[in-house]
Amino acid sequence: MKAFTIVDQNTGTLRETEIPAPPAPADNQVQLELIGTSINPIDPLVARGYGAPLLNTKRQVPLIPGRDAVARVVEVGKGVIGLRPGQRVLVAASPRTGGTYAETFNLPRACVVPIEHGLSDVTAAGLGYAGLTALQSLAAAGLSADNARGKTLCINGASGGVGSIALVLARRWGATITAVVSQRNQDWVRHLGADETVDYRDAAAIAAIDASIILNFATPSGDHRQQDPLLDGLLHRAPTDGAYVTTSTPVLGAVTEKGVLRGLGTSGGIYLKKRLAARRAGIRYRWVLFKEDEEQLAYLAQVFADPNTLSIVSASQPLDALPAAFNDPKGPPSPGKGVFMVEAP
Incomplete structure (x- = not known):
């Protein structure tokens, strides 16, 4: 399957690659299909080994970055409640877990909450981790x-x-x-x-x-x-x-x-x-060091589904533009959040 990965933490360069599809989700995990994602400033740093003694203790490569996403549930593991295949979800994953820059990926249940129609894909793609x-x-x-x-x-x-x-x-x-x-x-x-x-x-x-x-x-x-x-x-x-x-x-x-x-x-x-x-x-x-929190993530989804809440997304690009933005030495798109969508909104 298609993914964007780091194969060399000396350079931290993000590249499009083909990797095996993930296995079935383990207990209390959810398998997700990507709709859209974004870049957080910590992502290019982690790609170059920043914080590796805590965040990537095995120096695993290829490394799949990505902390937030909007996605659709493919399959749920044993013990997962409140989610079903086909649901749209808001994702916020810590740098310790697998990333979101892949067609399909598995994450712990604590990283995911279901979202209603009022929250657009574009807003949700940049909301989770930063929010x-x-x-x-x-x-x-x-x-x-x-x-x-x-x-x-x-x-x-x-x-x-x-x-x-x-x-x-x-x-x-x-x-x-x-x-x-x-x-x-x-x-x-x-x-x-x-x-x-x-x-x-x-x-x-x-x-x-x-x-x-x-x-x-x-x-x-x-x-x-x-x-x-x-x-x-x-x-x-x-x-x-x-x-x-x-x-x-x-x-x-x-x-x-x-x-x-x-x-x-x-x-x-x-x-x-x-x-x-x-x-x-x-x-x-x-x-403050980020921690996963389902209740807080659900609150963010509710607030930003309100049509009176201003969007924090300043730019939306196709997913194929992700590597160029990630590798840009000037840093992630700004102001606010720039997002990268599998399909143009």
């Missing part, structure tokens, strides 16, 4: 649909896939949002509902941000021990409901460089030091 990461980041900051109204929120990296979904959710919940993005992406985040925009290169404007909650989805340059102006400003203001949450952690980089034990020890030390400093100022400080 769960966004939702889990909001939860780590203590935000939900029940309490976000009136809160002031800054989203750094708001024009990326995770940031765009977090923006849409927080706006839906009633938060007031400052989006930190490049100049060229300011129209995009305003369209999604940002109340204010700040150019990430404008140090004075960054320092003037007065939000009580910071979500950082941008990858900083240099050492994670370096100063972070958004965190420093929050610690200085010390709002009573303050929180700082980031998906940009040194965990995978540290284990790649130093191995599992030393890498986890190093990154754990950085985390404890920063969390302690934040606690002294009364600030909630959290790192």
